[in-house]
Amino acid sequence: MARLIVLGGGVAGHTTATFAAKWLGSSHEVMVVTPNAKWNWIPSNIWVGVGELSKEDVTFDLAPVYSKAGISYKQAKAVAIHPEGKDGSDKPYVVIEHTSKAKAGETEEVEYDYLVNATGPKLNFGATPGLGVGSNLGEHTVSVCTADHAEHAAHELKICIDKMKSGETQKFLIGTGHGMCTCQGAAFEYIFNIEHEIAKAGVRDKAEIKWISNESFLGDFGMGGLHMKVGGYVVSSKLFAESLYAERDIEWIIGAHVNKVESGKASYELLDGSMHEEEFDFSMLIPPFAGVGLKAYDKAGEDITATIFAPNGFMKVDANYAAGTYENWKASDWPRTYQNPTYSNMFAAGIAFAPPHIISKPMSSVNGTPINPTPPRTGMPSGIIGKAVAHSICDLITKGDGAHLHEASMAEMGAACVASAGKGILDGTAAAMTVFPVVPDFEKYPGTGRDTEYTFGEIGLAGHWIKHILHYLFMWKAQLKPGWTLIPE
Amino acid sequence: MIKDLIQYPQTPPIEFNAPVRFFNEDLFNLIDDLKDTMKEHNLNGLSAFQIGNPHSVIVVKDKDNNYIELINSRIFFKKEKITTNETTTYFPDINIDIIRDRHIKVMYEDREGSQKFLDASDEFAVLIQRKIDYNFGANFSIRLNDAKKEQLDMKLEHGIDVVIDNSCPTNFKRDKVLKVINILLAISLIAVFSKYFISDDAIVVLSEYLNNGFYLISSMIIFYTFFAYWEGSKYTNCMSCQIGNIIGTALFHFAKLIALITLKYFII
Ligand SMILES: Cc1cc2nc3c(=O)[nH]c(=O)nc-3n(C[C@H](O)[C@H](O)[C@H](O)COP(=O)(O)OP(=O)(O)OC[C@H]3O[C@@H](n4cnc5c(N)ncnc54)[C@H](O)[C@@H]3O)c2cc1C
Numbered sequence: 001m002a003r004l005i006v007l008g009g010g011v012a013g014h015t016t017a018t019f020a021a022k023w024l025g026s027s028h029e030v031m032v033v034t035p036n037a038k039w040n041w042i043p044s045n046i047w048v049g050v051g052e053l054s055k056e057d058v059t060f061d062l063a064p065v066y067s068k069a070g071i072s073y074k075q076a077k078a079v080a081i082h083p084e085g086k087d088g089s090d091k092p093y094v095v096i097e098h099t100s101k102a103k104a105g106e107t108e109e110v111e112y113d114y115l116v117n118a119t120g121p122k123l124n125f126g127a128t129p130g131l132g133v134g135s136n137l138g139e140h141t142v143s144v145c146t147a148d149h150a151e152h153a154a155h156e157l158k159i160c161i162d163k164m165k166s167g168e169t170q171k172f173l174i175g176t177g178h179g180m181c182t183c184q185g186a187a188f189e190y191i192f193n194i195e196h197e198i199a200k201a202g203v204r205d206k207a208e209i210k211w212i213s214n215e216s217f218l219g220d221f222g223m224g225g226l227h228m229k230v231g232g233y234v235v236s237s238k239l240f241a242e243s244l245y246a247e248r249d250i251e252w253i254i255g256a257h258v259n260k261v262e263s264g265k266a267s268y269e270l271l272d273g274s275m276h277e278e279e280f281d282f283s284m285l286i287p288p289f290a291g292v293g294l295k296a297y298d299k300a301g302e303d304i305t306a307t308i309f310a311p312n313g314f315m316k317v318d319a320n321y322a323a324g325t326y327e328n329w330k331a332s333d334w335p336r337t338y339q340n341p342t343y344s345n346m347f348a349a350g351i352a353f354a355p356p357h358i359i360s361k362p363m364s365s366v367n368g369t370p371i372n373p374t375p376p377r378t379g380m381p382s383g384i385i386g387k388a389v390a391h392s393i394c395d396l397i398t399k400g401d402g403a404h405l406h407e408a409s410m411a412e413m414g415a416a417c418v419a420s421a422g423k424g425i426l427d428g429t430a431a432a433m434t435v436f437p438v439v440p441d442f443e444k445y446p447g448t449g450r451d452t453e454y455t456f457g458e459i460g461l462a463g464h465w466i467k468h469i470l471h472y473l474f475m476w477k478a479q480l481k482p483g484w485t486l487i488p489e
Numbered sequence: 490m491i492k493d494l495i496q497y498p499q500t501p502p503i504e505f506n507a508p509v510r511f512f513n514e515d516l517f518n519l520i521d522d523l524k525d526t527m528k529e530h531n532l533n534g535l536s537a538f539q540i541g542n543p544h545s546v547i548v549v550k551d552k553d554n555n556y557i558e559l560i561n562s563r564i565f566f567k568k569e570k571i572t573t574n575e576t577t578t579y580f581p582d583i584n585i586d587i588i589r590d591r592h593i594k595v596m597y598e599d600r601e602g603s604q605k606f607l608d609a610s611d612e613f614a615v616l617i618q619r620k621i622d623y624n625f626g627a628n629f630s631i632r633l634n635d636a637k638k639e640q641l642d643m644k645l646e647h648g649i650d651v652v653i654d655n656s657c658p659t660n661f662k663r664d665k666v667l668k669v670i671n672i673l674l675a676i677s678l679i680a681v682f683s684k685y686f687i688s689d690d691a692i693v694v695l696s697e698y699l700n701n702g703f704y705l706i707s708s709m710i711i712f713y714t715f716f717a718y719w720e721g722s723k724y725t726n727c728m729s730c731q732i733g734n735i736i737g738t739a740l741f742h743f744a745k746l747i748a749l750i751t752l753k754y755f756i757i
Contacts, residue, residue: 216563216596217625227505227626236505236625243631246588255565255596271565271596272606327510361508361561363596366604426669440507447543448507461668465675482686 002028002113002397005094007078007294009034009062011042011379012350013118014478015386015489016393021071022485023394031072031110035099037061039478040147043379044471046189048150049284050157050197052423055147058475065479075100077292078119079107081308083343084299092345114393117315117348118386121289124178130261131177131287140261141177141283144190153284157194160282164203170281173266175212177285179257179371182222184213185378187286188241189420195248196422196429204249211245211252212268212278212285214371216363218242218252221417222373224360226435227450237433244421244431244459253278255363257371258285273366289351289374291315307342314354316341321356329357331411331441331449338389339405345396347389350382359439379474380415381438383489384408411439418467421459428464490522491529492540494578497645502541505626508561509544512602516546520558520600523548527556532578534616536623539578547620551613559597559607562621566594573615579628583644587632589615663717667738670709674745677702681753696757703753706746714739 004024006017009032021030038059047053066073076096085091093111098104123145125132132138142153160170174191176184191211198207211218219225219237226237245252255271266278266285291313296305309315317340320333333356340346348354355375363372377385388408395403414436421429440449477487495501509516519542523535527548534549547559567590576584593614595607609617619629630641680699684692717735 216565224508225625235631236627238625239622239627239631255563270594271563272594329510363563366606426672442507442510447503448505461672465672469679476686 003031003111004028004114004116004393004397005031005033005110005112006116006118007033007094008118008120008350008352009036009039009073010118010120010350010382012120012352012382012386013116014039015383016116016118016349016390017066017071018069018478018480018484019387019390020394021069023390024397026070028397029072030070031074031112032062032066033074033076033078033094033096033110034062035075035077037063037075037100038147039065041471041474041478042145043186043474045144045147045150046186046193046420047423047471048147049142049144049153049190050193050423051154052193052197055151058471059147060475060479069480074098074108074110076103076108078117078294080295080297081115081117081346082109082297082299083115083308083346086299086301090299092343113345114396115346116386116389116393117294117346117352118350119292119294120351122292122313123287124290125287127180127288127290128178128258128261128285131258131285137287138261140263141285143287144186144284145286156282157197161198161201161203163281164198164206165201167206169206169208171279172207172209173212173278173280173283173285174209175253175256175285176214176373177258177261177266178288179214179269179365179369180374181214181286181288182374182376183286183289184215184221184373185376185417185419187211187213187284188221190284191250192244192248192419192421192429193423195250196424200424200427209248209250210278210280211250211254212256212258212266213252213254213373214257215254215373216271216361216371218245218254220360220373222358222360222376223435223438224440224449226417226433227448240431240459248421255371257365257369259369261285269365269367269369269371271363271365271371273369291352291354308340308346310354312354315346315348315352317348317353319354319356321354323356326362331409331437331439331443333357334409334411334439336407336409337392337405338385338408339392344401347393349386349389351377353377353385375439377410378415378417380489381408381410381413384413387489409439411437411441413437418463418470420464420467423464423468426461428468429460430463430467431459432463432466491525492522494526494530495539495541496578497580501538501626503538503543503626506536506538506543506545506624509546509598512560512598512600516544516560517600519544519546520548524556530578534620535578536620538623538626545624547617547624549613549616549620557607558600559595559617559620560599560602562595562597562617562624564590564593564595564618564621568592571611571615575615575619575629577619577628580630580641580645583641585629585633585637585641587629589618593617661717661720663713663720663735666709666713666716667742670706670713670742673702673706673709674742674749677706677749678752681749681756684757692757696753699753699757703746703750707743710739710742710746713742 006013044058076098080095083092091111093109098106126134143149217238219241256268258268260267296308317335317338319335323333359375364370388406391406416434419431442449477484537546569591571591
């Protein structure tokens with residue numbers, strides 16, 4: 001009987017574990033190690049952050065779902081990986097630290113045959129002075145990265161709306177809190193949802209809403225922008241976003257590295273090296289992401305973290321990490337199987353894998369500060385990768401070491417983004433966009449790197465309905481309710 | 490080499506540009522072609538997109554008539570809005586008011602790939618903004634609101650300057666009724682399939698709700714027909730084609746409803 005341990009029960013890890021358990025049945029063990037008791041459909045945190053949904057609407061308890069699926073579940077966080085075992089045993093194991101109330105702080109060694117690292121990102125608030133400490137959010141801004149953060153954000157937003165109702169003007173600053181952030185899409189959704197709520201409350205004239213991001217053009221989204229066919233015309237996300245911001249009267253600052261946050265004030269550096277400040281009453285700045293800080297040791301107990309993980313803490317997989325400068329980047333640099341090159345029984349899925357390089361054109365200020373979005377690994381690729389990894393491991397277990405590994409390259413998959421721009425059954429809007437492939441392939445699609453035949457974009461009520469239906473579908477799927485396997489990642 | 494300028498009604502052979510990655514002979518030739526074409530047509534700015542090349546390259550003339558080569562340019566700072574009256578080589582005979590930024594800061598690369606910055610104001614800033622729009626695959630029509638876009642289409646198709654008063658508006662209130670009908674149809678469709686996920690007791694309740702929903706939808710289609718006729722009658726110029734349109738739309742939605750009822754009959 002083989003044991004597969006999945007570290008992290010988020011979008012990628014949950015997908016890997018649930019499919020592996022289904023395909024392997026009871027003859028092998030699938031175990032999930034994840035610190036939270038609840039699963040969170042993170043994309044819907046945006047609506048929690050404006051008070052349109054509650055934390056309960058976007059989360060559910062993991063234990064009963066895993067028990068139903070026959071998955072062993074440890075509410076704990078992984079601390080270290082020992083891929084060669086230890087003195088006296090060749091069996092690889094992970095050291096975990098329990099986080100449940102009953103066992104908090106206890107450590108345990110759990111042996112594995114196969115390991116999937118799907119620990120997602122460390123929310124690295126500490127990278128920007130004042131934004132927070134380590135992975136903890138600071139006091140000056142809000143966040144929507146977790147359901148708890150989002151609830152707090154909704155509370156702060158309500159205070160601002162009340163102030164505006166009593167005649168005060170409020171400044172809102174939404175975007176990215178560092179030059180190396182990803183997830184611009186989430187901030188994009190949040191700014192438009194905030195604008196929508198403020199307008200709904202009848203106090204739009206009292207709000208000054210501003211966007212700040214590390215993108216070198218509006219609508220870059222960390223993918224070098226996307227293009228969509230709207231009514232037969234191909235429109236760049238830059239022009240699409242600029243029109244939308246202008247229509248909703250939202251100003252923007254781009255090419256910005258936020259380098260300090262204080263009470264009511266964010267300081268930032270622009271691409272030309274100039275330093276500026278922006279005041280705010282309410283601010284949501286996405287933190288940069290890093291790996292969660294797992295350590296790795298060899299049999300002798302020597303630290304091999306640098307062999308297994310990239311300097312940013314994400315796990316090395318079958319990517320080309322020696323691609324060099326921008327002009328040498330190729331679609332084929334991107335990983336296909338997500339297998340660790342040193343230990344073939346270890347894989348990474350979702351945000352936890354180390355990308356070979358960014359997707360957008362690299363940029364830095366004259367002072368040498370990198371100011372460019374890092375590559376997004378959104379829900380859809382995370383789920384698809386998680387499923388492919390589950391497939392590979394199941395085949396390795398059932399067919400032996402020579403089994404063919406399943407592939408899911410981000411340079412060969414498209415992504416569908418449905419970005420909410422306001423929630424409401426009849427007045428909601430969302431921008432639905434597709435892009436193919438996520439990572440441009442300049443060899444296959446000379447010039448632009450993308451296939452415009454597979455691009456599509458639309459903004460309107462229909463998009464909102466799609467987004468809303470997706471919320472229910474993914475919550476349904478993650479709870480393994482009837483028909484869950486039919487719902488695509 | 491002088492290149493042909495792409496002009497309306499020709500569709501540009503490429504849809505958008507991508508960053509320049511190689512600073513080599515091909516790039517230098519492209520820049521030379523842009524300059525030759527500018528000289529031939531007496532232009533003060535040209536984007537590679539306008540001659541059908543898929544790279545982010547712009548050549549502009551500054552106020553002293555020096556050529557500035559902007560590769561992979563980005564506007565990262567802007568200040569003060571102005572309305573400018575613009576024309577462009579794609580629509581040579583058309584002038585349109587567009588809102589632009591009066592002062593901009595541009596980051597770009599030169600032909601060696603070195604990072605450079607440029608401050609531009611007024612006409613020069615507007616010129617660069619227009620060329621950067623082309624880099625991203627669009628002419629100035631992208632900056633127009635729906636009403637102005639419609640005016641532009643009229644002008645292009647019929648040479649008419651303004652939309653004639655009392656012509657058919659493009660947005661009717663009846664479209665909102667239609668939207669609600671479509672939403673109800675979509676919900677009912679999802680509800681029919683939700684049968685597979687709910688208990689037998691719940692199916693009985695669902696079936697009742699669906700039947701009531703079908704009555705509601707059919708009443709709304711009837712309401713739509715009369716309301717649309719009344720609303721359309723306010724626009725005398727467009728009534729004849731509207732009647733056909735309204736009847737067709739109503740029948741189409743009735744057909745959708747009948748299909749849904751049939752589906753429900755077989756599934757539930
Ligand atoms: C506000 C917001 C909105 C978003 N909206 C969208 C959207 O609309 N569409 C979209 O496609 N994507 C969206 N995304 C991105 C999407 O949420 C991520 O792509 C996706 O969650 C990544 O999945 P993952 O499994 O890699 O990471 P996560 O889902 O973050 O899961 C990681 C898991 O690992 C656990 N973990 C952490 N440390 C450890 C440890 N040491 N040991 C064990 N487990 C650990 C975490 O608790 C978590 O459960 C959004 C993201 C944010 C923040």
